[in-house]
Amino acid sequence: MRGLIMVTIASAALTGAAQAEETVLARDQIDGLLVGNTAYVDIPADDQAGSGGTAPMYFGPDGRVAATLPSGVTLVGVWRMGHHGYCVDWDNGPQNSCTRLRRGAGVIAMVDAASGVVRGHLARVVPGNPESL
Numbered sequence: 001m002r003g004l005i006m007v008t009i010a011s012a013a014l015t016g017a018a019q020a021e022e023t024v025l026a027r028d029q030i031d032g033l034l035v036g037n038t039a040y041v042d043i044p045a046d047d048q049a050g051s052g053g054t055a056p057m058y059f060g061p062d063g064r065v066a067a068t069l070p071s072g073v074t075l076v077g078v079w080r081m082g083h084h085g086y087c088v089d090w091d092n093g094p095q096n097s098c099t100r101l102r103r104g105a106g107v108i109a110m111v112d113a114a115s116g117v118v119r120g121h122l123a124r125v126v127p128g129n130p131e132s133l
Contacts, residue, residue, distance in 0.1 A: 022104030024084045030101055031081060034059040037127055041110055041120040043070055054123060058133040059086075066133035074133070085113055 025033070033039075038058045045052035053070025065079040065088055077090035085100035098113035101122070108122040 022102050025101040025103060025108070027081055027083055030086060033101075033125060034086070036061045037125050038129055038131060038133070039125050040123045042123045043120040044118070055120070056131045056133065058129045058131065060129075068131065068133065076133075082113075087113075 036059070038056050041055045041057060043052050043055050051070065055067050055069050057065065057067040059065055059079060063078045063080065064076075066074060066076045068074045075090045075093045077088050077093070079086050079088045082098065085098055087096055087098040089095045090097060099119065100111045100113050102109045102111050110119045110122060111117065112119055
């Protein structure tokens with residue numbers, strides 16, 4: 001059932017008829033989209049991310065999270081759901097790193113909850129952990 005919910009949410013979010021207004025995804029939408037799945041996030045090139053690229057992130061139902069950055073560095077930690085996003089305490093990175101998912105113009109942006117800076121855009125979501133993160 002979760003897979004059907006995830007596909008429905010992702011489909012509605014990614015094809016959302018280029019709405020002029022942006023929407024922050026709610027907890028139940030994030031749950032259906034991320035829990036137990038791998039999100040592929042397109043990260044723009046900048047001073048921190050380097051040349052940019054795609055980062056797979058696995059959000060385990062047990063609270064475990066892992067991501068491989070475009071640079072090849074793998075981050076691991078624990079994540080928890082918030083009302084309009086999620087927060088991660090990385091073992092080998094930032095603590096309490098909170099992200100909101102914002103839908104608008106046919107894409108889902110991953111936005112730093114504190115600064116409002118777009119960290120990347122959700123390219124696709126795949127059930128399970130195909131990257132063995």
